[in-house]
Amino acid sequence: MIKTKTLEILNSTLKRCGERGLFQIPSGFEIQLEVPRVDAHGDFATNVALTLAKPNRCSPRDVAASFVEQLADGDGFFARVEIAGPGFINLVISPSAWFQILDEIHRLDLNYGRSHLGHGRYVQVEFVSANPTGPLHVGHGRGAAVGDALASILEATGHRVEREYYINDAGTQIETLGRSVFLRYQQLLGRQVDFPETCYQGDYIQVRAREMQEIHGDSYLNVAEEEALPLFSDYAGKRILDGIRNDLQEFGVNYDKWFSEKSLYENGAVDRVIETLKAAGHIYEKDGALWFRSTALGDEKDRVVVRANGMTTYFASDLAYHQDKYLRGLDLVIDLWGADHHGYVDRMYAGVMALGKEREALRLLLVQLVNLLRKGQQVAMSTRAGEFVTLREVIAEVGRDAARFIFLTRRSDSPLDFDLELAKEKSADNPVYYVQYAHARISSIIRLAEEQKLALDEKEKLDFNRLELPEEIALIKQLSLYPEVVENSARFLEPHRIPYYLTQLASAFHSYYKHHRIIQDDLALAQARFNLVQAIRVVIRNGLGLLGVSAPEKM
RNA sequence: GCGCCCGUAGCUCAGCCCGGAUAGAGCGUCGGACUUCGAAUCCGCAGGUCGCAGGUUCGAAUCCUGCCGGGCGCGCCA
Numbered sequence: 193m194i195k196t197k198t199l200e201i202l203n204s205t206l207k208r209c210g211e212r213g214l215f216q217i218p219s220g221f222e223i224q225l226e227v228p229r230v231d232a233h234g235d236f237a238t239n240v241a242l243t244l245a246k247p248n249r250c251s252p253r254d255v256a257a258s259f260v261e262q263l264a265d266g267d268g269f270f271a272r273v274e275i276a277g278p279g280f281i282n283l284v285i286s287p288s289a290w291f292q293i294l295d296e297i298h299r300l301d302l303n304y305g306r307s308h309l310g311h312g313r314y315v316q317v318e319f320v321s322a323n324p325t326g327p328l329h330v331g332h333g334r335g336a337a338v339g340d341a342l343a344s345i346l347e348a349t350g351h352r353v354e355r356e357y358y359i360n361d362a363g364t365q366i367e368t369l370g371r372s373v374f375l376r377y378q379q380l381l382g383r384q385v386d387f388p389e390t391c392y393q394g395d396y397i398q399v400r401a402r403e404m405q406e407i408h409g410d411s412y413l414n415v416a417e418e419e420a421l422p423l424f425s426d427y428a429g430k431r432i433l434d435g436i437r438n439d440l441q442e443f444g445v446n447y448d449k450w451f452s453e454k455s456l457y458e459n460g461a462v463d464r465v466i467e468t469l470k471a472a473g474h475i476y477e478k479d480g481a482l483w484f485r486s487t488a489l490g491d492e493k494d495r496v497v498v499r500a501n502g503m504t505t506y507f508a509s510d511l512a513y514h515q516d517k518y519l520r521g522l523d524l525v526i527d528l529w530g531a532d533h534h535g536y537v538d539r540m541y542a543g544v545m546a547l548g549k550e551r552e553a554l555r556l557l558l559v560q561l562v563n564l565l566r567k568g569q570q571v572a573m574s575t576r577a578g579e580f581v582t583l584r585e586v587i588a589e590v591g592r593d594a595a596r597f598i599f600l601t602r603r604s605d606s607p608l609d610f611d612l613e614l615a616k617e618k619s620a621d622n623p624v625y626y627v628q629y630a631h632a633r634i635s636s637i638i639r640l641a642e643e644q645k646l647a648l649d650e651k652e653k654l655d656f657n658r659l660e661l662p663e664e665i666a667l668i669k670q671l672s673l674y675p676e677v678v679e680n681s682a683r684f685l686e687p688h689r690i691p692y693y694l695t696q697l698a699s700a701f702h703s704y705y706k707h708h709r710i711i712q713d714d715l716a717l718a719q720a721r722f723n724l725v726q727a728i729r730v731v732i733r734n735g736l737g738l739l740g741v742s743a744p745e746k747m
Numbered sequence: 748g749c750g751c752c753c754g755u756a757g758c759u760c761a762g763c764c765c766g767g768a769u770a771g772a773g774c775g776u777c778g779g780a781c782u783u784c785g786a787a788u789c790c791g792c793a794g795g796u797c798g799c800a801g802g803u804u805c806g807a808a809u810c811c812u813g814c815c816g817g818g819c820g821c822g823c824c825a
Contacts (some may be wrong), residue, residue: 531820533820626788
């Protein structure tokens with residue numbers, strides 16, 4: 193890559209300066225290389241001279257001058273080297289070096305942008321994990337889009353990745369679900385029963401109740417609630433989970449594993465993790481309950497793991513779940529949580545550390561709320577009353593690509609406005625179409641070239657030197673940044689960087705396309721440009737791929 | 748009260764982790780561009796005390812401190 197090579201040259205130059213005693217180099221000194229905002233400042237700029245000036249007690253421009261003098265560049269890699277402003281060294285890379293990027297993109301094709309950053313580290317992304325007590329809503333959709341994209345990005349950067357869904361199929365919520373269905377079932381059979389507010393109100397409860405009636409008739413009408421509950425809970429939970437699986441699959445999300453919370457109780461993992469913590473001295477007894485001393489590990493208060501009544505808490509099963517993850521050999525566990533869980537973050541990190549892992553072995557990402565709008569007006573949503581917009585409805589209305597892309601345009605820890613009308617609009621308001629359109633346009637050029645048998649693909653006649661326009665070099669530079677964007681996206685666990693980059697790239701392409709013809713009489717020029725736009729298409733397609741968004745050839 | 752996150756153009760946001768030269772997009776406003784590869788596009792104009800105040804630095808949207816404003820969280824609930 194161009195940047196790495198530039199850095200190599202600068203480092204060897206610095207070493208030479210040190211050896212020849214031109215100036216002192218503090219130990220641990222590292223050269224900073226950046227892409228300047230202003231084109232006039234070159235392709236790369238470094239502030240070495242500014243930072244070395246002080247320890248050497250001389251002016252930055254003098255340091256820069258001796259540095260540049262030592263800068264050997266036998267193969268013409270740099271087209272120009274300049275000292276500017278207070279002492280920046282601006283570097284302009286020669287076009288021929290940039291042209292190599294195009295070859296690289298075509299050679300690597302689908303693999304362009306992939307890297308070995310992760311060195312095969314075993315990473316799990318656990319996301320959505322909604323309770324199987326109701327259908328997925330828009331907020332879950334955001335978690336799904338972010339989690340899935342993140343997993344893809346990590347895969348692309350050399351991590352071994354696993355997608356997991358944690359099913360909360362134990363505890364009171366699932367019981368409440370069973371009770372809700374049971375009560376509706378009784379009502380269907382004509383019995384007058386109170387339907388408490390604490391039960392789930394949505395229509396989907398009625399649906400399950402009717403199904404139970406179809407399967408079992410009235411045989412549970414006179415059965416006591418405690419007796420009927422396991423069956424009703426189990427059935428409703430399974431059916432709803434099937435729905436969730438279905439919705440996610442239609443959204444393009446496929447999990448490697450669906451992990452049951454109940455299994456942790458059944459196989460004794462919950463008891464085991466408490467024993468582990470006890471043995472390590474993290475547990476004490478107070479007021480008849482067992483407490484986890486999480487304050488010792490950065491939490492603001494200690495947490496109960498076994499209540500005075502002998503029941504374990506939700507946190508206890510979460511500890512067991514995470515212990516299980518690490519026993520499976522995971523190097524890094526990434527959990528995506530709804531933002532309302534953020535009071536829970538510190539205790540989870542504390543828990544993981546108490547289990548003997550580094551804090552860095554866990555990354556909790558909070559996904560903020562989705563604010564659903566229609567033409568700028570807030571769409572009312574109330575989960576309790578069962579009035580919410582489901583993910584399924586949103587996909588049906590705006591489509592999978594638009595939904596995914598919009599979910600990914602903002603950093604996930606800030607709230608997101610999602611306007612249903614805007615998402616459907618086929619215009620520049622809607623960044624999905626903007627990027628996809630660029631891909632479709634290029635595809636259309638390629639189709640045309642094929643139809644006219646223009647032989648634009650013949651490599652032996654290809655002369656990149658015909659790409660002389662500043663816009664063309666700028667486009668290649670932008671393409672060369674793509675692998676770095678993906679790597680940074682993985683490093684910071686921030687998928688939103690990719691939609692942002694793609695929008696910029698699409699914009700540069702659209703502008704270029706408008707001003708210059710690709711296909712034209714000058715065959716050599718046409719070939720060079722054709723090759724360039726093909727490279728753009730490769731990058732757009734690869735980028736959209738990471739987001740789970742399609743790259744259409746026609747729209 | 749304590750803790751976490753946020754505050755950048757009229758609106759929605761990127762940039763902050765790792766300080767750099769004149770702070771960027773899109774939308775919206777206004778005005779332009781289709782006989783030529785897809786106008787779902789492009790071009791131009793206008794729009795900023797980067798919440799406020801200090802500090803560190805040759806240099807701060809970026810790092811530190813305090814304050815102001817907004818959001819969320821603080822159960823032997825899940």
